[in-house]
Amino acid sequence: MAASHSTPGMVQIEQSEPLWQNENVRAFALFMLTLGLFLLFWEVGAKSGWFTPGVPTASETIREFWWWVTNPFYRNGPNDLGIGWNLLVSLRRVAIGYTLASVVAVPLGILIGISPVAFKAFNPFVQLLKPVSPLAWLPLGLYILRDSEQTGIFIIFISSIWPTLINTTFGVANVNQDYLDVSKTLGASRLRTIVKVIIPAALPNIVSGLRISMGIAWLVIVAAEMLLGTGLGYFIWNEWNNLSIPNILVAIFIIGLVGLLLDSLFAALEKLVAFGRNS
Amino acid sequence: MNVAPVNTVAPTEMRSPTAQMSIRNVAKVFPGKKDLFSKVTGKARRDFVAIQDINLEIEPNTFVSIIGPSGCGKSTLLNMIAGLSPISSGEILLNGAPITGPGADRGMVFQNYALMPWMTVEENLRFAVKTVDPKSSQKKRDRIIKEHIQLVGLTGAERKHPHELSGGMRQRVGIARALAINPQILLMDEPFGALDALTRGFLQEEVERIWEQQRKTVIMITHSIEEALLLSDRIVMMTRGPAARIDEILEVPFPRPRDRETIQQHPAYHALKAEMESHLFRETRAVEAARAGG
Ligand SMILES: Nc1ncnc2c1ncn2[C@@H]1O[C@H](COP(=O)(O)OP(=O)(O)OP(=O)(O)O)[C@@H](O)[C@H]1O
Ligand SMILES: [Mg+2]
Numbered sequence: 001m002a003a004s005h006s007t008p009g010m011v012q013i014e015q016s017e018p019l020w021q022n023e024n025v026r027a028f029a030l031f032m033l034t035l036g037l038f039l040l041f042w043e044v045g046a047k048s049g050w051f052t053p054g055v056p057t058a059s060e061t062i063r064e065f066w067w068w069v070t071n072p073f074y075r076n077g078p079n080d081l082g083i084g085w086n087l088l089v090s091l092r093r094v095a096i097g098y099t100l101a102s103v104v105a106v107p108l109g110i111l112i113g114i115s116p117v118a119f120k121a122f123n124p125f126v127q128l129l130k131p132v133s134p135l136a137w138l139p140l141g142l143y144i145l146r147d148s149e150q151t152g153i154f155i156i157f158i159s160s161i162w163p164t165l166i167n168t169t170f171g172v173a174n175v176n177q178d179y180l181d182v183s184k185t186l187g188a189s190r191l192r193t194i195v196k197v198i199i200p201a202a203l204p205n206i207v208s209g210l211r212i213s214m215g216i217a218w219l220v221i222v223a224a225e226m227l228l229g230t231g232l233g234y235f236i237w238n239e240w241n242n243l244s245i246p247n248i249l250v251a252i253f254i255i256g257l258v259g260l261l262l263d264s265l266f267a268a269l270e271k272l273v274a275f276g277r278n279s
Numbered sequence: 280m281n282v283a284p285v286n287t288v289a290p291t292e293m294r295s296p297t298a299q300m301s302i303r304n305v306a307k308v309f310p311g312k313k314d315l316f317s318k319v320t321g322k323a324r325r326d327f328v329a330i331q332d333i334n335l336e337i338e339p340n341t342f343v344s345i346i347g348p349s350g351c352g353k354s355t356l357l358n359m360i361a362g363l364s365p366i367s368s369g370e371i372l373l374n375g376a377p378i379t380g381p382g383a384d385r386g387m388v389f390q391n392y393a394l395m396p397w398m399t400v401e402e403n404l405r406f407a408v409k410t411v412d413p414k415s416s417q418k419k420r421d422r423i424i425k426e427h428i429q430l431v432g433l434t435g436a437e438r439k440h441p442h443e444l445s446g447g448m449r450q451r452v453g454i455a456r457a458l459a460i461n462p463q464i465l466l467m468d469e470p471f472g473a474l475d476a477l478t479r480g481f482l483q484e485e486v487e488r489i490w491e492q493q494r495k496t497v498i499m500i501t502h503s504i505e506e507a508l509l510l511s512d513r514i515v516m517m518t519r520g521p522a523a524r525i526d527e528i529l530e531v532p533f534p535r536p537r538d539r540e541t542i543q544q545h546p547a548y549h550a551l552k553a554e555m556e557s558h559l560f561r562e563t564r565a566v567e568a569a570r571a572g573g
Pocket of ligand 1: 349351354
């Protein structure tokens with residue numbers, strides 16, 4: 001600190017900046033203010049009956065939330081499980097379906113990206129199947145698999161395969177020509193070029209494909225589970241049948257929170273493989 | 280003037296028995312689009328003759344620069360020498376054998392460095408060395424890599440990734456990588472084009488120093504007259520495109536080792552410089568006139 005006193009200019013200005021001028025501090029203040037106003041509006045609105053009758057107050061909902069979070073793992077029969085169990089069920093389905101999808105999509109994407117023939121051959125399938133809503137597969141899954149657990153996994157698989165496949169294909173097909181030229185002038189074999197140059201060069205695209213796929217898988221699982229039994233989606237459906245709106249709100253919040261965590265995980269991974277390419 | 284321009288002569292007269300590389304009647308034609316679909320959509324293009332009748336004999340251990348107006352086909356020629364781009368007609372011989380594709384006998388330095396961003400400095404060199412000689416021992420590879428990092432003055436930066444380096448340092452890695460595979464010929468396409476003037480000057484002197492040590496055959500494309508005069512034994516001046524040719528070849532008689540100040544004292548310096556300036560000015564003006572007219 002003593003040293004910086006002798007440096008004039010920038011350092012002085014930075015030091016004399018009051019706390020409230022810091023961008024992060026101001027953003028946080030605005031965030032808290034918005035949240036506070038929203039909760040206040042909700043509380044007052046619910047108490048004085050501005051909304052549909054039966055809408056819980058903010059304080060009620062927060063109390064419910066606290067209860068669910070502090071008692072995540074209890075078991076009172078199949079229709080009364082702690083939210084932790086339901087979360088684990090959903091995460092398990094996503095993990096299995098998503099992993100299977102990635103294991104198929106990444107190698108297939110690399111193949112399609114490398115080979116123009118494979119691209120032309122597979123592209124029609126991809127383009128046709130990509131826009132189909134994942135839930136459209138549900139009856140088919142149930143009919144073929146005859147098992148709600150496997151159907152859930154199947155739905156996740158089919159919905160999370162496309163972004164990874166498409167992004168991997170794009171990344172592999174658009175590797176910077178300079179890297180390929182370097183590899184060529186060194187006389188590298190095709191395999192060595194693919195392993196050492198093409199795949200690492202496409203890695204940022206592959207990871208962002210995986211990130212989008214994860215986001216979609218997490219969106220789809222909740223919808224699918226409403227029709228399948230167990231899991232967070234079913235929890236919401238069940239609480240809707242019980243007409244306990246606070247619990248639905250709690251579940252929505254938890255779904256959002258877990259989605260956010262998963263996404264940040266992939267954001268960190270994206271940073272890791274970027275090496276200054278998109279910074 | 281004691282450096283009378285060597286005019287292009289018939290290829291048979293130019294053939295040299297000692298040449299390391301012979302470029303004979305080489306032309307590059309970029310095929311146009313003439314199929315029915317292009318015609319209907321109005322996208323049809325005629326064949327484009329970028330360069331034509333290029334004849335050049337390069338003796339071992341000479342530093343050759345190619346200079347010419349922008350877009351005349353210098354990179355096209357260098358890419359054909361590197362084997363990255365097919366030769367439309369004529370042939371390029373390396374030690375008497377025609378070039379058919381890329382190979383580790385030619386090391387390439389790219390204008391935009393072309394370092395793999397996911398590899399550290401050391402890994403970039405290791406990738407090159409291991410690709411070219413997969414059977415060599417780990418110890419030998421380590422030694423080669425260390426030597427070349429030292430050669431370009433990057434000791435201490437081995438574990439850095441390219442995005443953590445300045446442009447000048449990146450091109451040092453590019454040069455080290457090209458030299459580490461011990462090529463017979465070093466090809467450089469505007470190696471300092473993306474650098475600021477000061478860094479450029481430093482790197483030119485580095486290349487001069489390295490060249491004195493290794494005396495490899497070098498073919499370098501440049502836009503800088505001073506750079507060409509500092510580094511080359513011969514300067515190849517190309518005409519404007521399309522169908523660009525070699526206009527003349529200048530011999531640069533300055534003794535080595537050279538540095539910027541001493542070569543300027545040499546009696547031939549200003550004549551050579553004036554010759555190149557007038558050539559480039561003439562060709563560039565013609566390009567601009569053609570653009571304005573067409
Ligand atoms: N793939 C291609 N298809 C068609 N024309 C091309 C292609 N590549 C280059 N050309 C043309 O060939 C000519 C020579 O290009 P080249 O890149 O070799 O020029 P250059 O001398 O290296 O220019 P600069 O000094 O600006 O780098 C240009 O007119 C360019 O438009
Ligand atoms: Mg060029």
